[in-house]
Amino acid sequence: MIAxxxxxxxxxxxADADYEVLGPTVRDGAIVYDGIARISELPAGWTDRQEAGxxxxxxxxxxxxxxxxxxxxxxxxxxHPPVETLWxxxxxxxxxxxxxxxxxxxxxxxxxxxxxxVHAIAVQDRVFLEGPYIDRxxxxxxxxxxxxxxxxxxxxxxxxxxxxxxxxxxxxxFDLALTELLDAGRHEFLVEIGSDRGAxxxxxxxxxxxxxxxxxxxxxxxxxxxxxxxxxxxxxxLKELLQGNLNHPRWDQVAERCLSxxxxxxxxxxxxxxxxEDHSDLAGESAARVRTWDSxxxxxxxxxxxxxxxxxxxxxxxxWMTHKLASWIDQFGTSGCVGCGRCITWxxxxxxxxxxxxxxRAAPRAAKRExxxxx
Amino acid sequence: xxxxxxxxxxxxxxxxxxxxxxxxxQRELSDTVTLALAPLSGARPAFDPGQFNMLYAFGVGxxxxxxxxxxxxPDVFVHTVRDVGAVSGAIARLEAGATLGLRGPFGTGWPVxxxxxxxxxxxxxxxxxxxxxxxxxxxxxxRSRYGRVVILFGSRSPHDLLYRRELExxxxxxxxxxxxxxxxxxxxxxxxxxxxxALIPRAPFDPHEAVALVCGxxxxxxxxxxxxxxxxxxxxxxxxxxxxxxKCAIGLCGHCQFGPAFxxxxxxxxxxxxxxxxFAAREI
Amino acid sequence: xxxxEQILRxxxxxxxxxxxxxxxxxxxxxxxxxxxxxxxxxxxxxxxEFFLIRHGKVAxxxxxxxxxxxxxxxxxxxxIVGASWLIPPYRWNFDARAMExxxxxxxxxxxxxxxxxxxxxxxxxxxxRFLPVLVNRLHATRLQILDVYGKR
Numbered sequence: 036m037i038a039x040x041x042x043x044x045x046x047x048x049x050a051d052a053d054y055e056v057l058g059p060t061v062r063d064g065a066i067v068y069d070g071i072a073r074i075s076e077l078p079a080g081w082t083d084r085q086e087a088g089x090x091x092x093x094x095x096x097x098x099x100x101x102x103x104x105x106x107x108x109x110x111x112x113x114x115h116p117p118v119e120t121l122w123x124x125x126x127x128x129x130x131x132x133x134x135x136x137x138x139x140x141x142x143x144x145x146x147x148x149x150x151x152x153v154h155a156i157a158v159q160d161r162v163f164l165e166g167p168y169i170d171r172x173x174x175x176x177x178x179x180x181x182x183x184x185x186x187x188x189x190x191x192x193x194x195x196x197x198x199x200x201x202x203x204x205x206x207x208x209f210d211l212a213l214t215e216l217l218d219a220g221r222h223e224f225l226v227e228i229g230s231d232r233g234a235x236x237x238x239x240x241x242x243x244x245x246x247x248x249x250x251x252x253x254x255x256x257x258x259x260x261x262x263x264x265x266x267x268x269x270x271x272x273l274k275e276l277l278q279g280n281l282n283h284p285r286w287d288q289v290a291e292r293c294l295s296x297x298x299x300x301x302x303x304x305x306x307x308x309x310x311x312e313d314h315s316d317l318a319g320e321s322a323a324r325v326r327t328w329d330s331x332x333x334x335x336x337x338x339x340x341x342x343x344x345x346x347x348x349x350x351x352x353x354x355w356m357t358h359k360l361a362s363w364i365d366q367f368g369t370s371g372c373v374g375c376g377r378c379i380t381w382x383x384x385x386x387x388x389x390x391x392x393x394x395x396r397a398a399p400r401a402a403k404r405e406x407x408x409x410x
Numbered sequence: 411x412x413x414x415x416x417x418x419x420x421x422x423x424x425x426x427x428x429x430x431x432x433x434x435x436q437r438e439l440s441d442t443v444t445l446a447l448a449p450l451s452g453a454r455p456a457f458d459p460g461q462f463n464m465l466y467a468f469g470v471g472x473x474x475x476x477x478x479x480x481x482x483x484p485d486v487f488v489h490t491v492r493d494v495g496a497v498s499g500a501i502a503r504l505e506a507g508a509t510l511g512l513r514g515p516f517g518t519g520w521p522v523x524x525x526x527x528x529x530x531x532x533x534x535x536x537x538x539x540x541x542x543x544x545x546x547x548x549x550x551x552x553r554s555r556y557g558r559v560v561i562l563f564g565s566r567s568p569h570d571l572l573y574r575r576e577l578e579x580x581x582x583x584x585x586x587x588x589x590x591x592x593x594x595x596x597x598x599x600x601x602x603x604x605x606x607x608a609l610i611p612r613a614p615f616d617p618h619e620a621v622a623l624v625c626g627x628x629x630x631x632x633x634x635x636x637x638x639x640x641x642x643x644x645x646x647x648x649x650x651x652x653x654x655x656x657k658c659a660i661g662l663c664g665h666c667q668f669g670p671a672f673x674x675x676x677x678x679x680x681x682x683x684x685x686x687x688x689f690a691a692r693e694i
Numbered sequence: 695x696x697x698x699e700q701i702l703r704x705x706x707x708x709x710x711x712x713x714x715x716x717x718x719x720x721x722x723x724x725x726x727x728x729x730x731x732x733x734x735x736x737x738x739x740x741x742x743e744f745f746l747i748r749h750g751k752v753a754x755x756x757x758x759x760x761x762x763x764x765x766x767x768x769x770x771x772x773x774i775v776g777a778s779w780l781i782p783p784y785r786w787n788f789d790a791r792a793m794e795x796x797x798x799x800x801x802x803x804x805x806x807x808x809x810x811x812x813x814x815x816x817x818x819x820x821x822x823r824f825l826p827v828l829v830n831r832l833h834a835t836r837l838q839i840l841d842v843y844g845k846r
Contacts, residue, residue, distance in 0.1 A: 121425055121426070122425070122426050122427075124427075124468065124511070126468060129450070129509075130429055130431060130450060130508075130509030131427075131429050131468050131509045131510070131511060132429070133426055133427055133429065133511065135423070135425075135426055162662070163662065166660075166661050166662070166675070167660070167661065167675055168424050168660035168661060168662065168675075170662050171423070171425070278669075281691050281694070282691075307662070307664060308663060308664030308665065309657070309658070309662070309663045309664070310657050310663065310665070311471075311472075311657050311658070311663075313466075313469060313470060313471040313472070314469075315468070315469025315470075319468070319469055322468055322469040326663075329663070329664075329665075331664065335655075336655065336665060337654065337655050337665070338655050339653060339654060339655050340494065340653075341494070341845070344654065344655075344693060344694070345693045345694075346693065347693060349693075350692075350693035350694075354667075354694075358667065361670075362667070362669060362670035365670035366670055366672070441845070494845055535842065535843060536842070536843035537843075564843075565843055566841065566843040566844055570843060591768075593837075593838040593841065593842075593843065594764075594838070595764060595765040595766070596764075597761070597762035597763075597764075599765065600793060601768070602751075602768045602770075603753065603754075603765045603766060603767050603768045604767045604768060604834055604838070605834045605837045605838060607834070607837075608830075608834055611772070612770055612771070612772060626842075626843075627842040627843060629837070629840060629842045630837075630842050630843075633833075633837060
């Protein structure tokens with residue numbers, strides 16, 4: 036157990052060990068992830084009210100430090116940054132010369148990683164670290180990342196981690212996991228140690244063993260959260276349902292609403308698509324290749340030979356949802372969705388992936404292959 | 411899956427281009443050239459017919475181009491490039507002595523070794539002959555290990571026949587059957603006029619003993635495969651080379667997805683029966 | 695010299711045809727030989743025959759003023775030339791020229807049309823065989839028009 040004020044010692048110990056400490060903070064009407072040095076920067080007493088297409092911050096009637104769900108940021112913006120220079124090049128006297136950047140990789144410490152987010156990081160680990168080619172810069176940032184997880188004290192209206200079996204309790208993949216215990220008499224955190232690194236860090240923080248009552252209280256918090264899930268996604272047979280209904284009329288319906296804005300892909304903690312831009316100066320003497328986040332919703336994502344394979348919004352929404360919930364399983368062995376609900380909250384028109392899946396399930400067509408035919 | 415021979419290439423950083431120098435430039439068609447590329451340092455990696463490299467034109471960008479040379483000829487990568495955009499145009503205009511960036515080899519190759527003992531039917535459309543040429547070289551180098559060898563090739567017009575002289579040389583061999591057709595004839599053309607699938611019913615191979623390798627525009631591949639299946643070739647013995655938008659070419663950027671497959675690492679050569687469902691679907 | 699009926703039986707177009715029908719058709723058939731450059735038919739002329747190609751290659755062409763004729767399709771052994779005989783006003787829509795020595799069986803159109811009117815089973819059999827050929831030709835023509843190898 037550690038007291039609320041001891042959290043500062045935890046943060047200080049991380050900073051002393053040269054970690055760049057990142058955690059939730061209020062900015063621009065949302066709770067985002069940014070550098071933090073003091074616990075006063077945490078969103079004490081704030082919660083979020085989320086619904087499809089809606090996100091508002093509200094004041095709590097207590098001073099909980101982690102009394103909210105997840106905001107528009109996910110930890111992927113640090114492990115898999117939105118913009119990264121891959122290499123630079125110049126025209127040397129004997130031809131092109133290429134240089135890879137050699138900036139030191141920051142050591143991150145993430146404070147307040149939710150169970151769904153721990154799973155999201157694991158999902159991205161599979162994408163970037165377990166394929167035939169490894170993303171070397173992801174690996175550098177990932178291997179030293181220190182994870183201080185937090186078991187959620189409340190679920191949001193768009194949360195469905197229980198359906199995806201990704202929460203609300205953090206089971207593994209963390210260095211330390213905190214459960215906030217806050218009532219009239221106390222404000223403390225149960226700390227679970229998840230790694231040797233975590234144990235070392237806790238050793239530098241004032242702490243005491245937890246009592247059985249405190250363990251029970253922490254379990255009660257998690258159980259209460261599990262019962263508050265705002266959404267549900269039935270995952271049985273979901274992959275076959277999606278892959279067998281490529282021409283379901285529901286895709287046309289969702290296409291009428293979808294703006295192809297790509298918000299869902301930006302806020303999704305597992306979406307990993309990127310594109311590259313090749314820059315050069317006017318004289319044509321130096322060039323650089325920059326990798327940036329991309330979205331399968333953009334029209335030229337699938338561009339070949341003068342046109343895009345997925346021209347219609349319908350095909351692009353179908354691609355995103357089928358990839359996330361079905362193809363991902365073929366590719367990486369797990370679902371790509373962790374039930375965080377961000378895509379539902381941040382969709383400007385409130386498209387709800389759980390509602391779309393339920394609609395497809397309610398009226399599936401027989402797996403009818405649409406073939407190119409006819410005379 | 412990249413073969414064991416190409417594992418040496420994966421020791422090289424797959425994100426960063428190696429520098430190659432353009433050697434011989436051969437004009438093939440009005441908009442198509444073949445370049446021989448030699449590495450500035452180190453050996454040219456081994457490759458499988460059907461694989462591709464990402465070629466980088468300084469300051470312009472990268473494009474995926476299949477190998478079209480003989481893998482047994484060391485020291486150079488041979489690439490046939492058609493000018494269809496900013497990057498391919500920049501590469502097609504490179505002169506001998508210029509340098510460019512190259513990442514690769516990437517992707518899956520034609521099942522040339524596995525097809526030994528079978529009749530081999532190679533069906534190419536337009537520029538699709540380029541990714542098939544390394545497979546043709548390898549089959550011809552081991553000719554006695556195969557049954558009938560048939561090459562069916564279709565192009566837009568007689569002016570667009572890629573590798574025409576080589577086709578004529580191959581035709582002079584007594585142990586291959588070659589049929590060429592064009593969509594649009596000119597006054598001097600004495601050959602077949604019509605679409606490639608129409609060549610299949612008359613082609614001299616045993617469909618029950620055949621492995622087919624198909625490459626060309628997707629429309630052409632679709633109807634070619636239908637004709638091959640109608641002729642009795644088994645879907646699990648038909649292989650095609652798919653194409654999708656490529657950025658990283660190593661399965662990390664998501665662009666080349668074709669259903670659950672990444673064309674850059676689960677392809678570009680794919681076995682037809684495994685993708686028949688999504689191949690028939692639109693906008694996948 | 696093989697019997698015409700034998701030759702017909704072996705031609706792809708009449709594969710699996712019944713003996714009686716083959717006999718009827720053979721009664722309208724005769725052998726042809728075209729040297730390279732000879733025309734099997736000319737656009738606008740009465741379509742008195744259709745041809746089963748046994749050997750050789752035939753170019754289907756259209757002539758336009760001021761230029762050499764353009765070949766839009768080539769037909770080879772096992773295939774047929776001519777469907778205009780089925781449809782009034784029974785006139786050829788193109789020129790068909792032997793590109794090399796070509797042997798063909800010509801089936802007299804009026805003769806076969808008469809037999810088909812008298813025996814609808816034979817008529818239906820002929821339709822069943824012609825329709826796939828025409829559909830495939832239409833399909834191939836569409837693919838040619840699509841210009842799949844052209845730049846977009």
